[in-house]
Amino acid sequence: MTSKLNIEKIKKIVVGHKATSGVLGKIVVYALLIGVSYIFLYPLIRMISMSFLTQSDLINPEVDWIPTKLSFANYAVANRVLQLLPPSLANFSENAFTAILGIFKDGGNMWKSIKNTAILAIIQTAIAALTGFAFARYEFKFKKFWFAMVLLSFVIPLPMVTIPRVMMFFDLQDSVWLPFIELIQGTFLESIFKPRLFNTLFPQATLTLFGQGINGAILVLIFFNFFKMIPISLDEAARIDGATSTQVFWHIYVKLVIPIIITVFLFSFVWNWNDVYSSRIYFWDKNPLITMRLGAFDSQFSDMAGTIPGTGGEARLNEAYRMAATFLSILPLLIMYVLAQRKFIEGIERTGMTGE
Amino acid sequence: MKKKKKASKLTRSSNKAAYMFLLPWLIGFILFVAYPFFYTIYLSLFYVVRDVTGWTYEWIGLGNYEMAFFRNTTFNPLILDFVIVELTYVPAILVLSLILSLLLNTNIKFRAGFRMIYFFPVVVLSGPVMTQLINSDSTTNIDVTEIIVFRMIENFSPFLADMIGGIFNNFTLILWFTGIPIILFMNGLQKMNSQLYEAAQIDGANSWQILWKITLPNLKSTALVVAIFSVVQIAIFQVNPIYTFVVDTITSNYVKGLGFAGAIVLIYSVIVLIFVGIVFILLRDRDKVIYEESLRERKERMRLKMIKLQQQRNQKSLSEQVKDFFKKTIDKLKKKEVSQDDQQA
Numbered sequence: 243m244t245s246k247l248n249i250e251k252i253k254k255i256v257v258g259h260k261a262t263s264g265v266l267g268k269i270v271v272y273a274l275l276i277g278v279s280y281i282f283l284y285p286l287i288r289m290i291s292m293s294f295l296t297q298s299d300l301i302n303p304e305v306d307w308i309p310t311k312l313s314f315a316n317y318a319v320a321n322r323v324l325q326l327l328p329p330s331l332a333n334f335s336e337n338a339f340t341a342i343l344g345i346f347k348d349g350g351n352m353w354k355s356i357k358n359t360a361i362l363a364i365i366q367t368a369i370a371a372l373t374g375f376a377f378a379r380y381e382f383k384f385k386k387f388w389f390a391m392v393l394l395s396f397v398i399p400l401p402m403v404t405i406p407r408v409m410m411f412f413d414l415q416d417s418v419w420l421p422f423i424e425l426i427q428g429t430f431l432e433s434i435f436k437p438r439l440f441n442t443l444f445p446q447a448t449l450t451l452f453g454q455g456i457n458g459a460i461l462v463l464i465f466f467n468f469f470k471m472i473p474i475s476l477d478e479a480a481r482i483d484g485a486t487s488t489q490v491f492w493h494i495y496v497k498l499v500i501p502i503i504i505t506v507f508l509f510s511f512v513w514n515w516n517d518v519y520s521s522r523i524y525f526w527d528k529n530p531l532i533t534m535r536l537g538a539f540d541s542q543f544s545d546m547a548g549t550i551p552g553t554g555g556e557a558r559l560n561e562a563y564r565m566a567a568t569f570l571s572i573l574p575l576l577i578m579y580v581l582a583q584r585k586f587i588e589g590i591e592r593t594g595m596t597g598e
Numbered sequence: 599m600k601k602k603k604k605a606s607k608l609t610r611s612s613n614k615a616a617y618m619f620l621l622p623w624l625i626g627f628i629l630f631v632a633y634p635f636f637y638t639i640y641l642s643l644f645y646v647v648r649d650v651t652g653w654t655y656e657w658i659g660l661g662n663y664e665m666a667f668f669r670n671t672t673f674n675p676l677i678l679d680f681v682i683v684e685l686t687y688v689p690a691i692l693v694l695s696l697i698l699s700l701l702l703n704t705n706i707k708f709r710a711g712f713r714m715i716y717f718f719p720v721v722v723l724s725g726p727v728m729t730q731l732i733n734s735d736s737t738t739n740i741d742v743t744e745i746i747v748f749r750m751i752e753n754f755s756p757f758l759a760d761m762i763g764g765i766f767n768n769f770t771l772i773l774w775f776t777g778i779p780i781i782l783f784m785n786g787l788q789k790m791n792s793q794l795y796e797a798a799q800i801d802g803a804n805s806w807q808i809l810w811k812i813t814l815p816n817l818k819s820t821a822l823v824v825a826i827f828s829v830v831q832i833a834i835f836q837v838n839p840i841y842t843f844v845v846d847t848i849t850s851n852y853v854k855g856l857g858f859a860g861a862i863v864l865i866y867s868v869i870v871l872i873f874v875g876i877v878f879i880l881l882r883d884r885d886k887v888i889y890e891e892s893l894r895e896r897k898e899r900m901r902l903k904m905i906k907l908q909q910q911r912n913q914k915s916l917s918e919q920v921k922d923f924f925k926k927t928i929d930k931l932k933k934k935e936v937s938q939d940d941q942q943a
Contacts, residue, residue: 271701278698278773279715285731285770286718292734373623380616388620388627395631397826397874399833401844402867405641405860406634408848412648452626462623487615516724519834522845537726561734568730572722579721583714586721590781 293317293566300560316566323543324535324567326352354530355515356574358443363510365447366455370506371499373453374465375491379477396459404523407449411524415439445524456517461506464592468502469495505589508582512575532571539567642860662861672843673862677869679839684832684873686761687772691828692821695776699783700813717781719774725836728771732837771837779824786820787813822881826874833870840866 293316294309302310321327330344349357376382377389415438423437436442449455453462472495480490496503518537521529527538535542543563579586617624642663645656666673698716702709752759765772790813798808832838844866847859 271704271706275701275712279712281770282715282719282773289731369622372619376616376619380612382613382616388624391627395627397830398631398635399830399867399870401848401863402638403631403634404848405856405863406637407630409653409856416652449626449630451622452630453623454626454630512721518725518836519845523848533724533726536730539730564730564734568727572727575721579718583717587713587717587781590778591785
């Protein structure tokens with residue numbers, strides 16, 4: 243009698259009455275989750291490990307993960323090729339004063355990327371907030387139609403609308419911008435404005451300003467759902483006290499939604515940082531964006547090695563340099579993620595894309 | 599009358615305010631999405647080049663499409679590759695993210711930690727990063743080509759083997775796409791009505807039955823969102839074979855003309871939209887219909903029940919009537935007896 247009871251008890255503990263409540267089920271779940279985590283992180287770990295390997299370590303069959311000695315030489319090379327730090331810092335020891343002055347002249351690609359991406363992200367966040375607010379708080383004609391269009395603008399593949407956009411910017415450059423440049427020639431303004439619209443941030447900034455930045459629809463959805471959660475009585479109370487629409491938006495909503503603004507900004511920053519497509523199309527080849535530089539890393543490396551491509555320069559290129567460069571290019575994103583990972587996950591949960 | 603006027607004025611002013619907030623997006627949509635969308639279709643029928651005087655158009659009808667399909671040797675295989683990538687990646691992403699979210703949704707510790715690991719690729723995922731990782735062999739950690747089952751499949755059908763091999767060779771890439779889907783699925787799971795599970799458990803369903811009969815049908819709408827998102831995301835990703843070709847034709851369009859680029863882009867977009875359509879048809883939410891049907895059934899059942907109840911009530915009254923009838927007859931008989939007695943008297 244007692245032995246039978248014990249067996250049943252043990253069975254209950256091991257198997258459980260639900261699939262995942264017993265010890266056995268738990269072990270399987272943990273094993274799967276940890277195994278998948280390993281595959282998720284494998285490229286990252288491999289990247290970091292490889293970026294420290296020297297040329298001899300790479301060839302050495304005994305070295306797999308841990309380098310024989312710690313050296314940051316690969317990072318130095320990656321930095322030179324990608325021009326991350328201000329280039330004037332290279333001769334810091336010779337002339338410290340001009341080196342520091344040089345920082346203001348040319349801040350290096352890391353600084354420029356962060357600056358450009360932040361500009362785009364700020365514009366995108368502001369426009370997404372306005373659009374999301376309009377959809378969440380107002381009843382107006384054709385609301386459903388426009389909302390469907392927001393979703394549609396996400397589904398339409400970007401290349402489909404790219405060519406006319408490029409043509410429009412060409413037309414703008416020819417018919418508006420060049421006459422303007424001619425007009426201001428000889429004045430002090432000449433040094434401020436560049437004679438071309440391409441190879442600057444202008445096309446991307448314009449698109450973002452009109453709500454067509456990368457993944458703009460998702461950001462609008464995040465704001466839409468968050469604004470809808472705020473009780474409308476707050477809004478009504480303010481209106482009874484005589485506040486205008488703009489005042490309501492600014493004093494009530496914007497101040498309430500600062501956490502969600504940060505979330506959207508982070509997402510926008512990350513997506514703009516990784517948006518190689520728009521950069522390639524509108525910014526062309528002089529883009530300081532590091533992900534773009536990384537795409538041209540191999541050719542840039544062989545150019546800088548001072549040899550004809552395909553002979554010496556490319557031969558000297560190895561995985562360790564590449565991995566160091568890759569790691570540096572995602573480093574700002576990783577830092578952001580580690581600091582604010584909660585916000586990222588909340589942001590996707592807030593899109594409310596499930597259920598609707 | 600006065601009230602009505604006031605109301606219409608109010609709505610008009612709210613219309614105005616709403617469109618004021620919407621204006622930047624609205625201009626952007628018309629100028630940069632709606633107009634380009636149709637203009638690309640128009641462009642694809644012309645030979646367009648830019649010279650000193652501006653854009654020159656020359657009508658060539660379907661010439662660009664002819665060039666894309668029949669005279670260009672690289673385009674057709676790329677389309678096929680692209681279709682295969684979408685066909686294999688999207689179901690793989692769906693299944694993997696569903697399994698992972700189900701595992702994460704059980705009663706485990708360190709859930710936040712696991713979720714953080716699974717979400718991090720969303721932040722770093724970009725074309726050049728992925729290309730560099732693949733070039734340096736940092737992504738392949740499973741080699742299936744040596745496994746005997748794979749050899750058997752390869753003998754059976756090289757095409758199928760190619761697809762399966764593609765999944766396993768790019769397993770990390772596929773996993774890295776699941777960051778956002780996992781969060782969406784988990785969100786969908788948590789929103790689900792817990793009473794459904796309890797009811798099923800009381801009825802004696804086991805976990806496996808609950809998974810297939812309750813959890814999965816309820817996740818259909820989430821799966822639709824995830825699938826559309828994945829289709830769109832993969833289409834614009836650099837590792838996708840057609841991406842580089844499309845971008846190169848757009849940026850170096852002066853050689854073959856912008857119209858050719860337009861045709862290429864149009865074909866590519868149509869494929870993507872077809873995939874979105876297929877996904878939509880496959881995963882469309884039919885729950886509402888089922889719900890309505892069940893409602894109708896319930897109504898019908900209720901009606902039948904009511905009829906039965908009424909009948910019961912009628913029966914009751916019938917028996918009472920019978921009783922009354924008996925009572926009356928007995929009374930009458932008694933009365934008759936009394937009257938007979940009187941007469942006898």
